[in-house]
Amino acid sequence: MKITNIETFIVDAGWRPWGFVKVETDEGITGWGECSDGRSPQGVAATIADLEPILLGQDPREFETRFWDMYRGTRQSLGGIAAKAMAGLDCAFIDIKAKSLGISVAELFGGPVREKVRVYWSHCGSSRIQNYELIGVPQLRTWDDISNLGKEVVDRGFTALKTNVIGPGDSPVRISGGFGGPKGTTDQVITKGGLKHIEKLIGTFRDAVGPNVDINLDLNFNFKTESCLRIAKVLEQFDLLWLEIDMYDPESLRQIKDSTTTRICTGENLFYMRGYLPYFQQHSADIFMIDVPWNGFSQSKKIGDLAEVFEHNVAPHNYYSHLSTFISAALCATLPNIRIMEIDIDDVPWKDDLTTNTPEIIDGYMTIPNGPGWGIDINEEVARAHPWDGTKVGYQGMISAPQDVLFGMPS
Numbered sequence: 001m002k003i004t005n006i007e008t009f010i011v012d013a014g015w016r017p018w019g020f021v022k023v024e025t026d027e028g029i030t031g032w033g034e035c036s037d038g039r040s041p042q043g044v045a046a047t048i049a050d051l052e053p054i055l056l057g058q059d060p061r062e063f064e065t066r067f068w069d070m071y072r073g074t075r076q077s078l079g080g081i082a083a084k085a086m087a088g089l090d091c092a093f094i095d096i097k098a099k100s101l102g103i104s105v106a107e108l109f110g111g112p113v114r115e116k117v118r119v120y121w122s123h124c125g126s127s128r129i130q131n132y133e134l135i136g137v138p139q140l141r142t143w144d145d146i147s148n149l150g151k152e153v154v155d156r157g158f159t160a161l162k163t164n165v166i167g168p169g170d171s172p173v174r175i176s177g178g179f180g181g182p183k184g185t186t187d188q189v190i191t192k193g194g195l196k197h198i199e200k201l202i203g204t205f206r207d208a209v210g211p212n213v214d215i216n217l218d219l220n221f222n223f224k225t226e227s228c229l230r231i232a233k234v235l236e237q238f239d240l241l242w243l244e245i246d247m248y249d250p251e252s253l254r255q256i257k258d259s260t261t262t263r264i265c266t267g268e269n270l271f272y273m274r275g276y277l278p279y280f281q282q283h284s285a286d287i288f289m290i291d292v293p294w295n296g297f298s299q300s301k302k303i304g305d306l307a308e309v310f311e312h313n314v315a316p317h318n319y320y321s322h323l324s325t326f327i328s329a330a331l332c333a334t335l336p337n338i339r340i341m342e343i344d345i346d347d348v349p350w351k352d353d354l355t356t357n358t359p360e361i362i363d364g365y366m367t368i369p370n371g372p373g374w375g376i377d378i379n380e381e382v383a384r385a386h387p388w389d390g391t392k393v394g395y396q397g398m399i400s401a402p403q404d405v406l407f408g409m410p411s
Helices: 041-054 063-077 080-101 143-155 192-209 225-238 250-258 272-282 297-309 322-334 380-385 403-407
Strands: 003-012 017-025 030-034 116-122 160-163 214-218 242-244 264-266 287-290 313-316 341-344 365-367
Touching (some): 003 380, 017 041, 017 080, 041 063, 063 297, 116 322, 192 214, 192 403, 287 297, 297 313, 297 322, 313 322, 322 341
Parallel strands (some): 116 160, 116 341
Antiparallel strands (some): 017 030
């Protein structure tokens, strides 16, 4: 079997792009991978094009060899856009391998070890800040709206949710200073007003969902160590499943973890076993996220197995399309140390039409797919009907002023 063609698709996902790669073969089997990047989709697609000369004419079923061919071709650009391009291709190759054998990817990797995986409603409220009209829901304008959203989570059978630092109002806000914003928002500091706001936000969700539903708060890259220490301490009263922090220094994360009873999660921005190892060795967090569309399936499996050696649970990072959800569920089916899986519920109206299958979620658990390959393909007609125009970059709903303007009480 030989690779005959590679094609990329950058699809409009409302407030961010989804990126897909299609690999065709001379035996008529097509593989799909996802490599979505909210900020550099064109860069990922261009890197895939750059990799074509070392892939065309090769056997996609030899996905380990193909990975190392790509790795050697990009090893001076380890991680980042290069890794995401390789990840999409790796997923497509593995899809082809499993389809050629008539089995699921979970079966290919020795599974499944479970028939279903628990999922949490991610970006709960965050997507309704600026994109409520597209999603088809009311805008979050009051604290009662936050409370009602929490009750909706419970009513729809979910047992866990994750939110960001969001705030209701006539102009709702989402703190995303770690990714962009005006002058005065680069310091990654939580003000006293911001701290009180976070306490009220999580307290409102906790009152709405009750004591038995898990809550996660994602801080992303928005705060430095000292601020995270303060936030984690304030949140101890709410018994979070985790406080999610992105930070490139494992010792700083360990400092935060050691200072609090709030459990810490990290890892969605790390690449390969080499990137995770210092965090595992330091036991820097309680749970580690793995982004499969950024690492590829073969490498994500290795990361998950390495986490098992250090007695850590892992959780797939899945802020993407249904294809990524099926790929991430396949990872959950092949690892013994899964904590829970992320999924976005609020999304663009064409999300279900974009793929040939959709997740089956029953009582907060997703059924592990068992079709050949990933058990899902991209509907090319829908993908082409929703091209990404490149005008919307990164998170929408960012703060438009420093925290002391939004919440008062500067630090």
